[in-house]
Amino acid sequence: MNGILMHAPALVIALPLLAAFVTPILGRFNYKKISWFVSAVFGVTLLLTLLMAGQILTNGTIVYVFGGGEAGLALPSGYTFPIRIIFQIDAMGIFMALITAVISFLAAVYSISYMEDYSGVDKYYTLLLLLATSMFGMELTGDIFNFFVFFEISSISSVALISFRSTFNGEPAEAAIKYMVISSISALMVLFAIGLFYGQYGTLNMAAIASFMQFTKLDKMALILFLTMLAMKSGAVPMHMWTPDAYSEAPSAITVVLVATSQASLYALFRIIFSLYNVTLNTVTVGWILIILGVLSMFIGVTMAVIQKDIKRLMAYHSISQTGYMLLGVGVGLAVLANPAALASYGIKAMEGGIFHIINNALYKGLLFLTAGALFYRTGTRDLNKMGGLAHNMSYTTLFYIIGAAAIAGIPPFNGFASKLIIYESVYQFNPLLAIIAMLVSILTLASFVKIFHSAFLGPQLEQYKSVQEVPKSMVFAMAVLSIIIIFFGLFPNLIVKYIVHPAVMALINQSHYTSTILGGM
Amino acid sequence: MNIGLLETGSGHWNALIWFIAVLIIGAGVIYLRNEGEEKYKKGTNQTKPFLSGNPEISKEDSHVGASHIYWGFTEALKNYYEPLVKMHTGSINDYSGWIILIMAIIFIIVGVS
Amino acid sequence: MIGNFPFVAVIMLIALGMYSLMFKKNLIKIAIGLTLLEGGVNLFLITLGYRKGGVAPIYTMAPEGVKMVLPTPQALCLTSIVIGVATTALVLSIAMILYKQYGTIETDEIRRLRG
Structure with missing residues (x-):
């Protein structure tokens, strides 16, 4: 037991990675059962992540050195920085890993029924496992080149998953090639920025880079590259155009995981800004860049969502708009980072709101995409004009949809309200106009979800959907779990903020703690 | 508490x-x-919807489709929506163009500050 | 002065790659643009690892008294090349599917998803 706990950081990566390549072999023997196998693997991964979370939140950061030895090991002698690949997992990293574990587990369970009738399901599961592996890697690693490798694995596997249905028509392939091209650009530019770091400091360890950070011209260049590329991967306006394409064409279970992937990119952005640069950069300028990107994402995302006719495209525009809230909250925190008084009075609260919104968004956005998938599973269309009266037949889906829509629109007592309230109140102290825009966006969010509710669920029963039934049990199970978590988070937001979100924010802000865990002995 | x-x-x-x-x-x-309300009487014209004196259409025909919801909203904000929808061209070249444009803008802002 | 030439080549390769991504309409040319971009970044990494007079860090039969270079940039570059091959293969195979389904690989005709 102790051994498992000790090697949990490696197992979280190794288990899905190994299972990814075992799955096609198992598929040769028993094609029907691999979906259960994959769900079991994700279940074990979730347990491992929970174990790790318990350890981190009580004992502090875990440092796992691949190849053993001390974290600060510096070979050949005479070096002053660590050379091993290190996993450095603090409260922020485990916060994101928990999201990934929960979302990928539920996506796998949902897929048991959802992907039943497709051929090539073994490849689908291989790619899903690889995608989950890469997300864990991005969130746990303390080595910046390692981060790049996982970043590339995530884009390659998600592209293959987006184009999974392209044998029927061309649109999934179209979405996939768009995503592939832009994610290649972003990955290559990230690699270029890593090269800039390596050229100056001769190390790839993030803690070591952070301790050497001078904010020279080259560091500025690297910051610009990281900022643009990771903001683009997380879907910030005006670099968001790939989001609705990719999210709407991917199978629904995958869309949920893609939301988590883009949040992993967002995490990487925050990690690089806060842990690598922190106060060496001009926090007000960069903070305002994040705020402006956030406000643009919120507003343009939601106004584009109101006019959509495709249910998943509409929801995809909402995930852009929700990303805006996170950028706004964390951007306000960054803008006052160099000002301890303002940071203590509202900066930390704003960041708590932004970070809390990440997990809330993953939950309710996941639930909404799953209900959209349930509608697609039974009706075979994503066009809202062709739907209607489905509440007569699909009562569970309707209930889950109402919970998800109320949560995203920030209606109490669901979880979206709690994080939005923190964002409004803290951002209001920074700049009232920003808080007003955020509230306006929330109203428009409600409006567009009422649109889906009216056109898909309400109205008289349509002739072609007379025989539609409720979706299979595994899909209901995945949606029910998400709904229960949403209601729990909504009723007891203080517990979540106190035990998970606040340590995560502190881990981001406190740079010296991040560097000293690795370099303490040097 | x-x-x-x-x-x-x-x-x-x-x-x-x-x-x-x-x-x-x-x-x-x-x-x-x-x-309860004393003036309410069942079975009279009170219980029917009032549609400017027009006869009531059947439930199936009166359902408003998705494209027609918020028609007034989009019509009023036409000047805002037209360029915005035109901006989403769907061409890969434009996607990469936007990225490079934003990178240049952030480059200027961060470089000057 | 002459030591900076590789960096000029890096900038030129990246600029050419960006140009073809922004202005070339053919998907194959876009794939070529990505490869150019990747080549530029790889050249950058390799140039960082160059030390004048250094030898490869192979200890067997190594000459006495010569400095060895740290092989990290080469390792990075190798990883990046492998990933680049996978990316290019994926782009080209999706381009093939698109040609089957749409009958064209011009980007201004492959835009059913918009708005």
Whole structure:
């Protein structure tokens, strides 16, 4: 037991990675059962992540050195920085890993029924496992080149998953090639920025880079590259155009995981800004860049969502708009980072709101995409004009949809309200106009979800959907779990903020703690 | 009474108190509704929807499709929506163009500051 | 002065790659643009690892008294090349599917998803 706990950081990566390549072999023997196998693997991964979370939140950061030895090991002698690949997992990293574990587990369970009738399901599961592996890697690693490798694995596997249905028509392939091209650009530019770091400091360890950070011209260049590329991967306006394409064409279970992937990119952005640069950069300028990107994402995302006719495209525009809230909250925190008084009075609260919104968004956005998938599973269309009266037949889906829509629109007592309230109140102290825009966006969010509710669920029963039934049990199970978590988070937001979100924010802000865990002995 | 009490920076939020408040107000509303309205008579024209004197259409025909919802909203904001929709061309070249443009803008802003 | 030439080549390769991504309409040319971009970044990494007079860090039969270079940039570059091959293969195979389904690989005709 102790051994498992000790090697949990490696197992979280190794288990899905190994299972990814075992799955096609198992598929040769028993094609029907691999979906259960994959769900079991994700279940074990979730347990491992929970174990790790318990350890981190009580004992502090875990440092796992691949190849053993001390974290600060510096070979050949005479070096002053660590050379091993290190996993450095603090409260922020485990916060994101928990999201990934929960979302990928539920996506796998949902897929048991959802992907039943497709051929090539073994490849689908291989790619899903690889995608989950890469997300864990991005969130746990303390080595910046390692981060790049996982970043590339995530884009390659998600592209293959987006184009999974392209044998029927061309649109999934179209979405996939768009995503592939832009994610290649972003990955290559990230690699270029890593090269800039390596050229100056001769190390790839993030803690070591952070301790050497001078904010020279080259560091500025690297910051610009990281900022643009990771903001683009997380879907910030005006670099968001790939989001609705990719999210709407991917199978629904995958869309949920893609939301988590883009949040992993967002995490990487925050990690690089806060842990690598922190106060060496001009926090007000960069903070305002994040705020402006956030406000643009919120507003343009939601106004584009109101006019959509495709249910998943509409929801995809909402995930852009929700990303805006996170950028706004964390951007306000960054803008006052160099000002301890303002940071203590509202900066930390704003960041708590932004970070809390990440997990809330993953939950309710996941639930909404799953209900959209349930509608697609039974009706075979994503066009809202062709739907209607489905509440007569699909009562569970309707209930889950109402919970998800109320949560995203920030209606109490669901979880979206709690994080939005923190964002409004803290951002209001920074700049009232920003808080007003955020509230306006929330109203428009409600409006567009009422649109889906009216056109898909309400109205008289349509002739072609007379025989539609409720979706299979595994899909209901995945949606029910998400709904229960949403209601729990909504009723007891203080517990979540106190035990998970606040340590995560502190881990981001406190740079010296991040560097000293690795370099303490040097 | 600290269960569920969330500090929001300049205030508090408690979902459980909100829940109790909703229950009390809801009970009041239901009580008032059950009191009834004296002028109400079943089976007269009072119970029918009023559509400017036009005859009522069947339920199947009166369902508003998704494209028609918020027609007034989009019509009023036409000047805002037209360029915005035109901006989403769907061409890969434009996608990469936007990225490079934003990178250049951030380059200038961060470089100057 | 002459030591900076590789960096000029890096900038030129990246600029050419960006140009073809922004202005070339053919998907194959876009794939070529990505490869150019990747080549530029790889050249950058390799140039960082160059030390005048250094030898490869192979200890067997190594000459006495010569400095060895740290092989990290080469390792990075190798990883990046492998990933680049996978990316290019994926782009080209999706381009093939698109040609089957749409009958064209011009980007201004492959835009059913918009708005």
